[in-house]
Amino acid sequence: MKYTAEDLLQAKTRDDLIQIAKKKKIPVKSVLKKIKYISELTQLQSEFVKLQKHIADNKLRVAILFEGRDAAGKGGSIKRFKEHLNPRTSRVVALSKPTEVEKGQWYFRRYIKVLPNPGEVVFFDRSWYNRAVVEPVMDFCSKEQYDKFIVQVPEFEHLLYEDNLKIIKFWFSISKEEQKKRFTDRLNNPLKRWKFSPVDMKGQELWDKYTHYKEQMFSKSHTNFSPWIIVKTNDKKEARLESMRYILSLFDYEGKGESKASLLPDPNVIMRYHRSIIQIDN
Numbered sequence: 001m002k003y004t005a006e007d008l009l010q011a012k013t014r015d016d017l018i019q020i021a022k023k024k025k026i027p028v029k030s031v032l033k034k035i036k037y038i039s040e041l042t043q044l045q046s047e048f049v050k051l052q053k054h055i056a057d058n059k060l061r062v063a064i065l066f067e068g069r070d071a072a073g074k075g076g077s078i079k080r081f082k083e084h085l086n087p088r089t090s091r092v093v094a095l096s097k098p099t100e101v102e103k104g105q106w107y108f109r110r111y112i113k114v115l116p117n118p119g120e121v122v123f124f125d126r127s128w129y130n131r132a133v134v135e136p137v138m139d140f141c142s143k144e145q146y147d148k149f150i151v152q153v154p155e156f157e158h159l160l161y162e163d164n165l166k167i168i169k170f171w172f173s174i175s176k177e178e179q180k181k182r183f184t185d186r187l188n189n190p191l192k193r194w195k196f197s198p199v200d201m202k203g204q205e206l207w208d209k210y211t212h213y214k215e216q217m218f219s220k221s222h223t224n225f226s227p228w229i230i231v232k233t234n235d236k237k238e239a240r241l242e243s244m245r246y247i248l249s250l251f252d253y254e255g256k257g258e259s260k261a262s263l264l265p266d267p268n269v270i271m272r273y274h275r276s277i278i279q280i281d282n
Contacts, residue, residue, distance in 0.1 A: 003024075003031075012161050025177075037237045043260065048101050048247075050254065051248060060166065061165045062116055065119065067169065069281055070199065072173070075195075078125055081244065090122070091116075095110065115160070118185060128149075173231060178201060184203075214281075218273045232280055234259065238266075245262065246265065249265060
């Protein structure tokens, strides 16, 4: 059973919703959890609107990288981040495979072209780190290309740091069992089936290979000026809220905290990479 539109119009208080739920045998805990999530999300999104104004007014350049295994929840998180932002000063970058011309260029060139302009925040749905994990796992690049990337990426990011471009790097971590469940959900949902690709199908089969290259990436590209932030949870909603809190906690902006939302991320979910951290997608 679910709430009807009439139920929601009649309910004036939270207690009213609980009484209707009991009468219709709707699981109260799950409903309250959803209501709490929507309330928190709305508050954090309102904070992000204020942060965007701060970025625009101060001509800051902010690039937020969303990385993780397939079905880790990167796209869903970006959608909630950007939902109420001004499209004039925010963009999503999700590059397709390189063209023949791009294959002959310096690897980072096509990403340089889409970096944020002054006053802009850009969300990268995967980034130059494709070459660190997906490409070597799937044999889309040579060993020489991979080795060159691993050497160059900290230098590339240091140049951006020195040029006052703020890079925030997220790795969304999920367990093997959760990834399998999400793949099944995609295949069974006609609205999500387009997300499933032949590369996804190999995600489970090549799990350990992904783990190896993921750990290599962290050890070679986690730096003081551009650290990796692990989002450690199988709960998509929790991942969205906590990653939003993390970004909001990094900036001081006018009206910060007026929404009354907690802007301090849960340290059990959001953590800087460290070799001793046990991740759920190892």
